[in-house]
Amino acid sequence: xxxxxxxxxxxxxxxxxxxxxxxxxxxxxxxxxxxxxxxxxxxxxxxxxxxxxxxxxxxxxxxxxxxxxxxxxxxxxxxxxxxxxxxxxxxxxxxxxxxxxxxxxxxxxxxxxxxxxxxxxxxxxxxxxx
Amino acid sequence: xxxxxxxxxxxxxxxxxxxxxxxxxxxxxxxxxxxxxxxxxxxxxxxxxxxxxxxxxxxxxxxxxxxxxxxxxxxxxxxxxxxxxxxxxxxxxxxxxxxxxxxxxxxxxxxxxxxx
Numbered sequence: 001x002x003x004x005x006x007x008x009x010x011x012x013x014x015x016x017x018x019x020x021x022x023x024x025x026x027x028x029x030x031x032x033x034x035x036x037x038x039x040x041x042x043x044x045x046x047x048x049x050x051x052x053x054x055x056x057x058x059x060x061x062x063x064x065x066x067x068x069x070x071x072x073x074x075x076x077x078x079x080x081x082x083x084x085x086x087x088x089x090x091x092x093x094x095x096x097x098x099x100x101x102x103x104x105x106x107x108x109x110x111x112x113x114x115x116x117x118x119x120x121x122x123x124x125x126x127x128x129x130x
Numbered sequence: 131x132x133x134x135x136x137x138x139x140x141x142x143x144x145x146x147x148x149x150x151x152x153x154x155x156x157x158x159x160x161x162x163x164x165x166x167x168x169x170x171x172x173x174x175x176x177x178x179x180x181x182x183x184x185x186x187x188x189x190x191x192x193x194x195x196x197x198x199x200x201x202x203x204x205x206x207x208x209x210x211x212x213x214x215x216x217x218x219x220x221x222x223x224x225x226x227x228x229x230x231x232x233x234x235x236x237x238x239x240x241x242x243x244x245x246x
Contacts, residue, residue, distance in 0.1 A: 020201045020202060021201060021204075021205040023205075024202035024204065024205030024206040025206065025208060025209040028205065028206030028207060028213060029212055029213040030209075031206075031209075031210060031213065032209065032216075032217060033213035033214070033216055033217045034170060034213075034217070034229050034232050035151065035167075035169070035171060035172075035174045035217070036154075036155055036170065036173050036174075037151065038206075040152065042202070044243075046195075046198070050198060052195050052198065055193060056193050057195075059185075059191070059193035059194050060194050060195040060199060060202075062185050062188060063185055063188070063194050063199055064199065064202045064206055065206075066181045066182065067206075069175075069178060069181070069210075071211065072174050072213070072214040073171065073174045073178065075210075075211065075215060075218065076214060077171075079218035081165075081218060082168070082171045082172075083172065087171070087172045087175050087176060089134055090133065090137040090158075090173075090176045091176045091179060092137075093136070094137045094140055094141030094144070094150060094154075094176050095141060095179060096138050096141060097137065097138040097140060097144075098141040098142070098183070098184075099141075100138070101142035101144065113143075114241070117237075117240060118237045118238070118239075118241035120237075121237030121240065122234055122237035124156035124233065125230040127156075127160060128156060128159060128226055128229065128230040128233070129227055
């Protein structure tokens with residue numbers, strides 16, 4: 001009986017490990033393929049599949065996506081797919097923006113913003129195909 | 131100048147935790163004539179400094195789930211290498227259409243599934 005319980009525990013552990021590795025693999029793959037969206041995949045995946053709390057999931061997502069983005073950037077660099085001038089403009093702009101964003105975070109409803117940007121994403125997706 | 135304004139906006143958005151890249155890439159594509167891959171590399175690289183700064187704060191606050199971290203990174207590295215190599219071999223036009231489908235799904239998810 002104890003052996004059966006023990007074996008169930010081991011199978012459960014393997015299943016959980018399999019889930020972790022699949023989530024990591026998918027996040028890395030899409031982040032590399034589309035240059036974005038790794039966090040958008042990994043945060044809900046951690047919350048729903050791996051039982052991580054929302055706040056911790058956000059922080060852990062950054063810690064995971066950061067090294068993956070560095071590796072992907074290196075591969076894009078090796079294939080000459082980088083426009084440094086444009087990139088530097090965006091780096092400085094988005095750093096300023098991130099600072100402002102962190103300051104005004106509490107002044108706007110994130111729910112409303114999500115809906116606006118969700119609509120924007122759908123519209124630009126349609127525009128990109130046609 | 132337009133690009134600078136757009137990147138400030140996308141920085142604000144990612145600072146609020148909504149994900150700036152999914153906004154930045156389509157705007158770059160639709161406003162300047164660059165290839166899909168170049169727009170994606172801009173986002174990958176500009177994520178590095180901003181994420182590093184955010185990460186320091188998260189480590190200090192002890193919000194990182196360390197038990198999962200290394201397994202996620204290990205599997206993620208394999209995925210990242212496969213995804214990036216694939217991206218560099220697909221034509222910009224096809225990658226753009228694939229990205230558009232991905233973007234559409236995220237947009238629907240943001241509107242329908244998130245309550246907060």
